[in-house]
Amino acid sequence: MNAQESQVAGEPLKKILGRVAGKLDKKFGLETTVELLYFFPRRYHELGELTSFPQLTLGEEQSVIAQIADSSRRRTRGGKWMLSLQLSDGENLMDAVFWAKSQHLITWMSSQMQVGQTKLFSGRPSLYRGRLQLSHPSYQEVSDENLDAASNQAAKVQAQRPEPIYPAKAGLPTWTTQKAIAVVLDQLKFRPLPDPLPEEIRKEQGLLEINAALEQIHRPQTRADYEAARSRFRYEEAFVLQAALAERRQELAADAPILKEVPGGFTERVASSLPFALTDFQQQALADIEERLQSPHPMNLLLQGDVGSGKTVVSLLAMLLAVDGGRQGIFMAPTEVLVHQHFSTLTSLLGEYAQPGGFTLRGTEGIPIYRLTSSMSTAEKRRTLDALKTGQPALIVGTHALLSERVMLTSPGVVVIDEQHKFGVRQRDRLRQGESGTPHLLVMTATPIPRSVAMTSFGDLDLLTLKGMPPGRAKVETFRVDTANRTWTARTWQRAAEEIVAGHRVFVVCPAINPGSQNEDGAGGEEGEDAAGSIANVSDTVSHLRSLPALKGIEIGVLHGQMSAEEKDRAMADFTSGKTPLLVATTVIEVGVDVPQATMMVILDADRFGLAQLHQLRGRIGRGKLGGVCLVWSGAQPDTLASNRLQAFTETTDGFRLAAVDLKLRESGNILGESQSGRASSLKILDLLADEAVISQARQDAKTLVTADPELKSHQILKEAIARRISEEEQEFLERG
Ligand code: ADP
Ligand code: MG
Numbered sequence: 052m053n054a055q056e057s058q059v060a061g062e063p064l065k066k067i068l069g070r071v072a073g074k075l076d077k078k079f080g081l082e083t084t085v086e087l088l089y090f091f092p093r094r095y096h097e098l099g100e101l102t103s104f105p106q107l108t109l110g111e112e113q114s115v116i117a118q119i120a121d122s123s124r125r126r127t128r129g130g131k132w133m134l135s136l137q138l139s140d141g142e143n144l145m146d147a148v149f150w151a152k153s154q155h156l157i158t159w160m161s162s163q164m165q166v167g168q169t170k171l172f173s174g175r176p177s178l179y180r181g182r183l184q185l186s187h188p189s190y191q192e193v194s195d196e197n198l199d200a201a202s203n204q205a206a207k208v209q210a211q212r213p214e215p216i217y218p219a220k221a222g223l224p225t226w227t228t229q230k231a232i233a234v235v236l237d238q239l240k241f242r243p244l245p246d247p248l249p250e251e252i253r254k255e256q257g258l259l260e261i262n263a264a265l266e267q268i269h270r271p272q273t274r275a276d277y278e279a280a281r282s283r284f285r286y287e288e289a290f291v292l293q294a295a296l297a298e299r300r301q302e303l304a305a306d307a308p309i310l311k312e313v314p315g316g317f318t319e320r321v322a323s324s325l326p327f328a329l330t331d332f333q334q335q336a337l338a339d340i341e342e343r344l345q346s347p348h349p350m351n352l353l354l355q356g357d358v359g360s361g362k363t364v365v366s367l368l369a370m371l372l373a374v375d376g377g378r379q380g381i382f383m384a385p386t387e388v389l390v391h392q393h394f395s396t397l398t399s400l401l402g403e404y405a406q407p408g409g410f411t412l413r414g415t416e417g418i419p420i421y422r423l424t425s426s427m428s429t430a431e432k433r434r435t436l437d438a439l440k441t442g443q444p445a446l447i448v449g450t451h452a453l454l455s456e457r458v459m460l461t462s463p464g465v466v467v468i469d470e471q472h473k474f475g476v477r478q479r480d481r482l483r484q485g486e487s488g489t490p491h492l493l494v495m496t497a498t499p500i501p502r503s504v505a506m507t508s509f510g511d512l513d514l515l516t517l518k519g520m521p522p523g524r525a526k527v528e529t530f531r532v533d534t535a536n537r538t539w540t541a542r543t544w545q546r547a548a549e550e551i552v553a554g555h556r557v558f559v560v561c562p563a564i565n566p567g568s569q570n571e572d573g574a575g576g577e578e579g580e581d582a583a584g585s586i587a588n589v590s591d592t593v594s595h596l597r598s599l600p601a602l603k604g605i606e607i608g609v610l611h612g613q614m615s616a617e618e619k620d621r622a623m624a625d626f627t628s629g630k631t632p633l634l635v636a637t638t639v640i641e642v643g644v645d646v647p648q649a650t651m652m653v654i655l656d657a658d659r660f661g662l663a664q665l666h667q668l669r670g671r672i673g674r675g676k677l678g679g680v681c682l683v684w685s686g687a688q689p690d691t692l693a694s695n696r697l698q699a700f701t702e703t704t705d706g707f708r709l710a711a712v713d714l715k716l717r718e719s720g721n722i723l724g725e726s727q728s729g730r731a732s733s734l735k736i737l738d739l740l741a742d743e744a745v746i747s748q749a750r751q752d753a754k755t756l757v758t759a760d761p762e763l764k765s766h767q768i769l770k771e772a773i774a775r776r777i778s779e780e781e782q783e784f785l786e787r788g
Contacts, residue, residue, distance in 0.1 A: 060775065061085030064231075067238075071223075071231050078220040084235045085244070085775075088265050090228070091284065091735055092215035095277060101169070104143040104183055107176045112219045115172045115185070120144065122166050124157055132157040136164060138172070138185070145183040147172060164190065171214075173224035189224045213271050232269050239265065247772035248287055252752050258283040281736055287772075288737040289749035295773045297750075297757035306488035307349035308378055308464050312341065316375035317404060317418055318368055324402050325364065332519040333365050339515055340369050343491065344465070350491035356517030357706040358497045358670030359524065363393070365517065366467040367400055369493055374418055374444040378464025381490070382448045385470055387424045387616040388623055392645060393469070394422040394448045401446075409438050409445070423449035426616035442487075463490035470496060497670070498663055499710040527673035527681055529701040534686040543653055543682050544601040551605055551632045555650040555677065559596070559635045560668055562659035563588035564611045587655035587684075593635050602633070610636040638664065640671055647675030657683035657700075658693035662713040665697075666706050 061083030064072035075081040081090055096102075102115045121137035127150070134157045136147040151157050164170060174188030217228040239262050246253070246261040253260065259267065259279055268280035312318050322329070329337070336354060343350040356362045370380025382397065384390045398405045398420055409419040421435050439447060442462040451468070494512060532539045547557045563586045589611050596602055608631030610622040619639070625631040627646050634640075638660075649672045657665060665683070673679030683700065687693040699712040737745070756766070763770040 060771070061088075064235075068231055068234060071227060074223050075228070075231060078223045079218070084238070087232060087235055088239075088244075088269075089284075089735065090217065090232070091268055091281075092277075093218050094216050095213035095271070095274070096171075096216055097213050097274065101140045104140045104145050104176075107183070109176055109178060112173065112175050112221055114216045114219050114225045115145075115174070115176075115188070116169065117145065117172060118169045119164055119166050122161060122164065124161055126154075134161050134164075143183075145176070145185065146179070147174075147185040147188055149187055171226070173219045175221070191224070191226050213274055213277060215269060215271070215277075229269075236266060236269055245768045247769045248283075248290060249756065249766060249769065252290070252756070253283075256286060256748070256752075258286055284735070285737050285742060285745055286749060288735065289742065289746045290753055291769070291772050292737075293746070293750040293753035294757060294763070294769060297753045298761070298763070298773075301757055301761050303349065304489065305347040305349075307347050307491055308373070308376055308488060309347055310344040310372045310376040310378070310464055310491070312372060313375040316371075318371040318375050321371055321401055321404055321418075322368055324404075325400065326402075327521065329364070330361065330519055330521055332517055333361055336365050336515060336517045337368055340365070340493065341372065343513075344369070344372055349489040350465075350493065351512050352492065352515055353494045353496065353500065353512040354515050354517055355496050355499060357520070358667060359520060359674060360497075360517050361521045362469075362495045362497075362517055363396060364400060366469070366493055366495060367397055369491075370446055370465050370467060371418070373464025373491075374446065376464055377444050378462050378487075378490075379439070379442075379444060380446045381463055381466045382446065383451050383466070383468050384448065385451060386639060387426060387450055388610075388619050388639060389469070390422060390424050390448055390450055391620055391623070394420070396645060397446065397448060408435075419443065419445040421445060421447045423447055424616060425450060462487045466490045466492050468492070468494045497667065497706060499707045523676060525673050525676055525678035527669060527679035527704055529669065529681040529683065529704070531697055531701050532682050532684045534684050540684070541601070543684075544596070544599055546680070546682075547633060547651060547653065548601050548605065550651045554629070554648065555632070556626060556629070556646055556648045557633045558640060558649060558652040558668075558671060559592060559633065560640070560652065560654045561587045561589045561592050561635065561637060562656050564613055564637055565590050586659060589635050589637060592655065596633070596635065605633055606631040608634045610634055610639055612637060612639050638668065640668070645674055646671070648677070649674065650677050650679045652679070652681045654681070654683045656685065657697055658685045658687040662696055662700060662709050663706075665700050666704075666709050669700075669704070 063083055064075060064081065064087060067084065068075070075087065079090065081087050096116050101117055104115075104117075107113055107115065115138070117138035117140055119136050120139040123135050125133055125135070127133050131150045131152055132154045134149040134151075136149075138145045138147050149157065149160055151160075171191045172185055172188040173190070174185040176183055176185055178184070179186075215225075215229060217225040219225050219228075243262045244265070248258065248261070252258075258264075259282075261283075264280040264283040266280075267276040268284065271277035271280070336356075340350070340352065340354075343352060354362055354365065366382065370382065373380040382393060384393050394407075398407050401418055401420065404417045406417040406419045409421060419438070421439065423432065423435055423439075427435070439445065440461055444462075500514070532543060534540065547559075550557050566588050589609060593607055593609060596607055606625075608622050608626050610619060610626075614622065622631070622634065626634045627648075629648075652669060652672045654660070654665065654668060660668070669681045672681060683697055685693065685697055687697065696713070699709065703709060703712075739746070757763070760766060763773075
């Protein structure tokens with residue numbers, strides 16, 4: 052490693068900072084000078100600005116700039132001394148309390164924080180007796196206050212400097228981080244960092260050079276300073292990512308099978324024997340896919356369409372094009388329940404052409420269709436794999452775990468990945484085959500994903516939207532049930548009984564499996580651990596429902612993630628057949644489950660779920676000609692985020708509208724959920740949703756650069772920046788390439 056390279060990686064903070072280095076590592080995972088320099092302020096405080104209290108998040112360490120409105124000292128019953136401050140943001144009040152054994156200490160603190168002063172506090176807001184409170188916050192001067200009176204010009208300028216506010220953790224308030232960064236910044240004067248952005252691009256885009264940008268983002272003199280710096284880093288993030296993707300594209304061989312409709316082939320025959328006519332939208336989507344399959348460049352397509360929009364049949368016809376081309380069509384679902392569901396759906400759509408398990412029925416020509424899950428017996432698995440290994444044209448439905456069985460992918464033509472837009476680049480990379488080339492990829496999701504996100508997070512997928520809904524879909528109405536309202540809660544179960552008597556099915560969804568457990572998906576609800584004991588759970592709900600006179604004589608089934616695959620299968624089968632017409636379940640039923648007789652869903656503690664998840668859940672009912680009713684139970688107080696979310700949910704069944712609402716109600720990055728968390732280290736200030744223009748520009752620039760210099764031979768710094776910043780998953784890919 053030469054000297055310049057080690058500079059790109061940065062030096063260990065331990066060598067430079069002493070004790071605080073350990074804290075920065077422990078709390079934020081920052082180990083090197085460069086990592087610290089790229090730890091950007093969360094926001095800036097400008098003179099005279101106070102933090103608005105209602106925007107604070109309970110229980111999270113935050114910095115608060117507030118004016119001290121009142122102050123009092125007293126002795127507590129326990130014999131301690133207490134200083135109690137009233138803080139103001141100009142509109143709202145909050146308490147800040149400090150205790151100490153020594154009266155002197157409290158007196159001294161109170162002299163440090165006098166009424167009328169504005170201070171920077173760092174602490175974890177909580178609610179105490181209905182009031183916001185900071186307990187033992189750490190505190191600091193807001194830089195250079197009281198300078199209003201200063202006559203000298205330098206002091207005035209000083210006072211107007213925006214104050215960077217860094218993410219804080221207990222024991223690591225913003226000012227400590229700020230001081231640590233200042234030490235590292237000062238070193239840059241002697242040992243500047245090399246810039247990963249090529250100079251021509253920087254000039255063309257009017258972006259700051261890296262060292263200047265670092266100075267301005269951490270120690271801005273004016274707002275314009277940090278804004279210019281942020282623009283540069285925003286572009287840099289987009290550019291590094293796009294350069295990595297462009298490099299990858301460059302490596303992809305044009306070795307995909309060319310698949311075309313064969314006259315009289317299965318695609319044609321199955322299409323004409325479907326139990327329904329394809330909608331115009333489905334036909335359009337299919338035409339688009341067909342065109343892509345005729346090219347040796349592997350298709351990389353994200354098909355998004357709302358829950359129930361009819362993506363499955365589109366994917367079936369795409370897979371049949373593979374079969375007609377002598378290849379295999381592979382359908383991957385996220386869970387075993389869904390594998391079984393899709394196996395039977397696809398089999399029934401194939402109609403007389405289906406050869407389940409490869410068995411030829413009536414000696415006719417047909418399409419072998421196999422199912423493969425990890426819970427199958429070894430013998431059964433072996434038999435299936437042996438059949439597949441021959442490379443015979445066939446359809447295979449399996450879980451994503453299928454991918455680990457490389458051996459079976461002997462001649463993949465089209466691979467469909469259902470409801471798993473989080474499917475990573477690395478997993479996708481596994482699909483590339485030595486001999487038979489790269490299969491075409493169709494990723495399907497009901498989660499609306501913006502183009503800019505598809506261009507980045509998901510490793511550069513093209514985007515296609517399936518609009519509209521198949522005709523004849525009945526309506527689902529949604530109502531909110533306040534858990535405190537006994538009339539409504541009782542009415543819920545009467546209604547459930549009525550549905551069941553009419554021959555329909557009812558889902559009851561709980562966030563947890565057992566009392567005291569987390570949300571099944573580990574997501575946790577709005578208020579974290581504290582309410583864990585009272586989350587609606589499957590086991591309590593089942594016993595409660597069994598004891599209700601209104602549901603007397605109705606068999607109740609159970610479905611959750613801790614059951615074995617067979618148990619889950621049986622539970623779904625019993626529900627579908629009507630043996631247990633009421634099913635108490637967790638979100639395992641979330642995606643794709645298709646039971647046309649299901650007309651009612653009760654979602655308990657609905658505020659525990661995100662909007663996207665609620666939408667997916669609701670999509671399980673009203674799937675046939677019968678309408679549906681969805682009752683969302685919640686104890687959420689009016690005008691809380693949780694309550695507003697549920698309100699929006701009752702008002703529309705349009706997934707894309709809900710996604711927009713969700714965005715507005717939450718911070719934008721969250722729509723990506725977990726898919727982004729793995730990336731938190733690589734995307735710091737780039738907002739995938741808001742910065743589409745930046746991403747497009749960076750993509751174009753990166754393409755030009757990589758085309759001219761595919762191995763980035765004359766862009767070593769960029770190359771290293773890519774290696775350092777791209778998530779591990781992609782890094783592995785890049786290293787292998
Ligand atoms: P999703 O896009 O959520 O995966 P599905 O593919 O499961 O939706 O389709 C939802 C339902 O609509 C299924 O029962 C399917 O058979 C039906 N369906 C799909 N296309 C049509 C169509 N063109 N006409 C009528 N029903 C259709
Ligand atoms: Mg589906």
